[in-house]
Amino acid sequence: MDLAHSPADRAFRADLRAWLAEHAPPPMPREVGPDLRARDLAWQRSLYEAGYAGINWPVEFGGRGLSLARQMIWFEETARAGISHVNSLFVGVSHAGPTIITCGTDAQKARWLPPILRGEAIWCQGFSEPEAGSDLASLQTRAVRDGDDLVLNGVKIWTSFAQVADHQEMLVRTDPDAPKRHGITWLVCDMDQPGIEIRPIRTLVRESHFCEVHYHDVRVPLENVVGEIDDGWRVARATLAYEHGVANLGQQIRLARTVERVAEAAAERDCDAATWARIADARADVASLRAMTALMISRIARQDLPGPEGSLVKLRYGEVSQLVHALGVDVLGSDGLEFVPDDDALVHGYLASLAATIGGGTSEIQRDIVAERLLGLPR
Amino acid sequence: MDLLPGPDDELAVTHARPILDAHFGVDAWAERLRTGAAVPDPVVADLAAAVRTARSAPQAVVVALELGRMLAPVDTLGALVVPEGRVALAVSRRGGGILRFGTDAPDAVLVWRADGVGRAPSEPGEPVDGIDPTTPTRRCRSDDAVPLGPAVTRRARAASAGYLAGLAHGALDLAVGHARTRIQFDRPIGANQAVKHRLADAATRAEAARATALYAATALAEGHADDEFWVAAAARVASDAADANARAAIQVHGGRGYTLDCPAHLFLGRARIVLALLGGVPGIRAGLTEAAPDPSDPDSISARARR
Numbered sequence: 001m002d003l004a005h006s007p008a009d010r011a012f013r014a015d016l017r018a019w020l021a022e023h024a025p026p027p028m029p030r031e032v033g034p035d036l037r038a039r040d041l042a043w044q045r046s047l048y049e050a051g052y053a054g055i056n057w058p059v060e061f062g063g064r065g066l067s068l069a070r071q072m073i074w075f076e077e078t079a080r081a082g083i084s085h086v087n088s089l090f091v092g093v094s095h096a097g098p099t100i101i102t103c104g105t106d107a108q109k110a111r112w113l114p115p116i117l118r119g120e121a122i123w124c125q126g127f128s129e130p131e132a133g134s135d136l137a138s139l140q141t142r143a144v145r146d147g148d149d150l151v152l153n154g155v156k157i158w159t160s161f162a163q164v165a166d167h168q169e170m171l172v173r174t175d176p177d178a179p180k181r182h183g184i185t186w187l188v189c190d191m192d193q194p195g196i197e198i199r200p201i202r203t204l205v206r207e208s209h210f211c212e213v214h215y216h217d218v219r220v221p222l223e224n225v226v227g228e229i230d231d232g233w234r235v236a237r238a239t240l241a242y243e244h245g246v247a248n249l250g251q252q253i254r255l256a257r258t259v260e261r262v263a264e265a266a267a268e269r270d271c272d273a274a275t276w277a278r279i280a281d282a283r284a285d286v287a288s289l290r291a292m293t294a295l296m297i298s299r300i301a302r303q304d305l306p307g308p309e310g311s312l313v314k315l316r317y318g319e320v321s322q323l324v325h326a327l328g329v330d331v332l333g334s335d336g337l338e339f340v341p342d343d344d345a346l347v348h349g350y351l352a353s354l355a356a357t358i359g360g361g362t363s364e365i366q367r368d369i370v371a372e373r374l375l376g377l378p379r
Numbered sequence: 380m381d382l383l384p385g386p387d388d389e390l391a392v393t394h395a396r397p398i399l400d401a402h403f404g405v406d407a408w409a410e411r412l413r414t415g416a417a418v419p420d421p422v423v424a425d426l427a428a429a430v431r432t433a434r435s436a437p438q439a440v441v442v443a444l445e446l447g448r449m450l451a452p453v454d455t456l457g458a459l460v461v462p463e464g465r466v467a468l469a470v471s472r473r474g475g476g477i478l479r480f481g482t483d484a485p486d487a488v489l490v491w492r493a494d495g496v497g498r499a500p501s502e503p504g505e506p507v508d509g510i511d512p513t514t515p516t517r518r519c520r521s522d523d524a525v526p527l528g529p530a531v532t533r534r535a536r537a538a539s540a541g542y543l544a545g546l547a548h549g550a551l552d553l554a555v556g557h558a559r560t561r562i563q564f565d566r567p568i569g570a571n572q573a574v575k576h577r578l579a580d581a582a583t584r585a586e587a588a589r590a591t592a593l594y595a596a597t598a599l600a601e602g603h604a605d606d607e608f609w610v611a612a613a614a615r616v617a618s619d620a621a622d623a624n625a626r627a628a629i630q631v632h633g634g635r636g637y638t639l640d641c642p643a644h645l646f647l648g649r650a651r652i653v654l655a656l657l658g659g660v661p662g663i664r665a666g667l668t669e670a671a672p673d674p675s676d677p678d679s680i681s682a683r684a685r686r
Contacts, residue, residue, distance in 0.1 A: 001388055001437050001597045002381055069380035080673075260670045280667035284615035287608070287671065288587040291382070291594035295586075298383040312586045315579070367579035368572070375555045375578055377569035 003294070013073050019050055020081040028087060030341060032200070032209050037122060037164035040088045044119030053117040054093070058101065061113035068297045075250035079257070084343060085250045088161035088209075092116040092123035095242040096169040102305065103186075103227050103235045112167070112188065124165035126156035126189070126213060127236070134365050136171070137180045137233065141215065143172035143187070150174070150225070152189065152218040158359070162198045162211040165191050169239065175230050186232035186239075188224040195219075204351040206341060241306040243360050249297075252289035255321055258349060259286050262328045265346070271331060278327050285320045292316065308373040311366040318357035325350040382593045384441045391433035391442035398426045403449040405553050405642040408513070412640055418452065423482070426451060427458040427465070436534060440541035440596035444589065447545020447621075448552075450645050453514055453652050454481025459538045460496065460531060461487050469499070470655050471522055479504055479517045480652055490524040491656040493665065495532040497524025511648025512639065537595050537610045539653050543617035544588035546653075550624040550646040551581045554631040561633075574631060581627045584620035591616045604672055611666025614657045621650035 025043040029035045047053040048062065055071040057063020064070075078085060097116045100108055115121040132139040141154025152172060159168070168189045175183030189196075195218040200208035227235040259282045266275055292313045300306050328346035329336040336347045343349075357363040371377040401407075402422050411418070430446070433439040439459045446455055457466025464486025469477040477490055477499070483506075488499040502519050509516025555578055558569030568574050595609035603609070625647035629636035636643045657663050 001384060001593065001600070003594070003597050003601060003603075005601070072380060256671075263670065276668070277661075277664055280664040281615065283608075283667045283671065284591075284612040287594075287612035288591045288616045291590035291613075292587055294380055294594060295382045295590040298381045301381070302383070309586070312583050315583045316587055364572075364576070367576040370579040370582050371569070371575035375551075375569075375582060377555065377558060377575050377578065378567050379570070 009069070009073060012070060013077060016052060016074065016077045017080070019052065020077060020083070023050070024081050024083060028084065030207065032088075032161060032163050032207075034164075036088060036161075040122065040164075041119045043087075044089050044093075044117070046119075048118050053119075054097075057097070057113075057117065061101065061109060062117040068300055072249055072293070072297060076253050079250055079253040082344075084254075088122045088124075088164055089116075089119075091125050091160070091165075091169065092121065092167075095239050096123045096125070096167075098242045099169065099186075099235060099239040100226060102238045107223075108226060121166045122161065122164055124159050124162045124168045124191070126159050126168045126170040127239075128156065128158045130155055130157050130212070134362055136236075137184065139171055139173060139184065141170070141172045142176070143174050143185060143220070145174075145222075146219075148222050149219045150185075150187065150222065152195075152215040152220060154215050156213045156215075157201075157210075159211045159213050160209045162191065162213050163200065163209075167191065168213075171232055171236055174232075178230065181233045183230055184232040184236070185229050186226045186235035187220055188226065189215075189218065189220050190224075193218045193220075204354065205348055206339065238305060240361070241310065249293055251317060251321075252286065252293055255289065255317075255324060256286045258328065258346070259283055259324055261344075261346065262324065262331055265328070266331045269331060269333070275327070275331060278323075282320070282324050282327060285316075285323065289313070289317055289320055308369050311361075311369045312374075314360070315363055315366045315370070318363050321353045321356040325353040382590065382597065384437065384593070388435070388437040388441050391430055391438050392445050394429035394432050395426060395442055395445060398422065398429055399445060399449040399451060402426075403451050405450065405549070405645075408450055408642045408645055409640075411513070412642065423452060423455070424465070426455055430455055430458040431462065433459060436537055436599035437593070437596045439534060439538045440592050443538040443541030444545040444548070444592065447542035447547075447649070448549040449545075450549060450642070450649065452481060453511075453542070453649055454485075456535070456538055456542055456653075457481070457487070457489055460489055460527070460535045461498065463487075467501070468652075468656055469519070472518065475522065476518060476520050477522045478507075478509075479519050480509065480514050483515050483517070488519075488524075489527075489535070490522060491535070491658070492524070493658050493662055495526050495529060496535045497526045499524040509648070510651050511645065513645060514648065514652060533599060533607060533610055536614055536657060537592070537599055539657055540588075540595060540610065540613035540617045541592045543614070543621040543650060543653050544585070544592045546646050546650050547581075547585040547588045547617065547620035547624040550621070550628040550643065551578065551585045553643060553646070554578055554581065554624075554628040557628075558631055568631070577627055577631065581620075581624045584616075584623055588613070588617035588620035607666060608669075608671040611663055612671075614663045615660075615667065618650065618654040618657065618660070618663065621646065622654065625650050 054063030055066050055074050056068050059065040129139050143150040143152050170189050174185040195216040197214040199212045201210040263279050329350045433442050465482045466487050467479050467481035467485035469479040469490045472478050485501045490497045490499050504517035504519035561568050591613040595613040598606040598609040628643040635641045
């Protein structure tokens with residue numbers, strides 16, 4: 001057992017920290033548009049040129065081929081430098097890319113993976129539909145074969161950054177007569193196709209990166225199918241494993257900093273003993289998230305794909321995040337009644353934390369996964 | 380970074396496992412609860428000897444996890460703190476004296492206080508009906524204890540957190556086993572989301588407790604400046620998990636869970652005793668009054684090792 005402080009780890013961290021001090025990107029624009037796209041792609045390009053992109057991706061696709069523990073150091077140092085990793089690059093780097101590494105053909109890997117790390121392409125995700133949320137396998141967006149193409153019709157929802165994306169990882173229904181998990185296909189849809197209509201959705205934090213995307217006779221070539229036709233559920237399991245597991249390594253680091261901002265606010269306001277007791281508990285809870293993340297990384301290092309244990313971390317993260325931010329606005333009192341459009345503001349975090357038990361699979365679904373797949377309880 | 384115990388970390392577990400499998404765990408305890416039999420003294424002595432092979436903090440915490448999971452007597456934790464003989468554990472009582480847990484004729488008594496663990500002489504004391512019916516409990520007059528120092532205290536507290544995390548896992552396993560096999564409304568009760576989700580939450584608490592205890596053990600072994608924070612965090616998370624999971628196990632067993640025949644309450648009683656050793660919830664929180672040094676700051680990490 002060790003906590004990643006070998007001389008090589010320390011050198012990696014020190015070099016990265018020095019580099020970040022010189023090369024931090026400008027803040028993210030709040031409007032999703034050309035400025036945000038240009039900012040994110042330029043940031044990714046500079047990471048790539050410095051050797052800090054795709055830390056744990058294979059070298060042949062432009063990655064560094066290093067351990068997940070090094071990737072963890074990357075998350076720690078970027079968080080320390082105040083750089084949010086939740087941007088338009090997230091889907092490509094953290095789950096569409098890893099899915100293609102796991103399930104794509106050589107030609108698909110060569111075509112799609114290098115541009116992700118080089119900062120030449122933005123990806124978005126089209127899994128959920130208005131009528132297929134927790135019951136994802138009931139999705140109805142149809143893909144009908146026509147020559148060498150599939151023709152898409154339907155609606156996807158909760159697609160972050162669709163406005164600026166080049167490609168979309170999608171689940172579509174190719175066989176409406178098969179049992180629902182068997183007639184699904186995982187494919188890549190280019191977002192510049194005619195017939196795609198994007199409608200942004202406003203959220204509690206006044207952002208509009210979520211979109212509803214409508215497809216009217218959109219053509220996708222068969223070569224864009226990853227895995228086999230009708231075998232998309234298997235591919236999707238890989239995507240969801242990455243999404244639930246590895247993709248969120250950085251979140252708990254941010255949350256540890258938030259607890260200390262709450263403590264500072266409590267000190268300024270002479271808060272009572274009960275508040276300080278909640279702060280002490282929050283420190284322990286956030287520490288447990290760091291430890292769970294470390295344990296998860298240790299397990300993943302011994303297997304090919306993140307297992308259902310990722311759901312344990314996601315479940316606890318959602319709860320702890322909401323506890324910490326509720327504590328934050330309790331401490332602020334009437335100072336917490338004005339919305340502040342800044343990711344670091346406690347009131348912003350309080351509203352944003354409500355998504356932590358919903359997005360990427362609700363906590364109710366995560367509990368089903370834990371109970372059925374880890375504990376072996378009947379479906 | 381690697382938090383999964385390797386063969387070296389499992390050393391003491393390897394020695395303890397045959398004894399734990401043969402004499403402890405919920406089935407052995409269910410049998411004892413039925414017959415009123417006590418654990419034979421030589422078995423406890425053998426277990427203590429096996430536990431004492433733990434040297435490093437990870438070895439101590441990893442074996443403590445197994446002790447908790449298998450419902451080993453709480454006083455076997457003493458074998459991780461004092462190098463010889465039978466050891467009982469004790470906390471100060473309000474109004475003077477101590478409440479002592481474990482063997483009736485100890486060679487040494489470890490008194491757990493807010494400022495650290497100390498060693499007190501043994502006295503006969505007066506038996507009381509303790510919160511856990513399988514842990515002999517006595518009131519004693521003297522609370523003169525010689526402090527054993529901060530390093531021993533840190534190790535004792537880290538091992539306690541491990542034991543509590545083990546209790547959380549043991550209670551979870553017992554509850555899951557029952558939920559899979561108990562039939563009501565023509566199906567296992569574990570098919571219902573109300574039961575399933577209660578157990579998923581228990582699994583999350585158990586995982587958090589285990590991970591934090593292993594992290595604290597590793598921080599201790601590597602001599603991190605923030606190791607005391609990690610021990611306190613592990614104690615807070617693991618005591619909460621042990622208590623909540625024991626109550627979940629009792630609830631899932633329904634009416635049987637409320638009886639002395641069902642081993643679920645053994646997890647609860649042991650959890651309350653070990654929590655008291657750690658100073659209760661307020662005592663543990665006292666170790667969390669300052670922010671942890673930034674774990675990503677290599678300069679803060681090995682301060683103790685350099686000192």
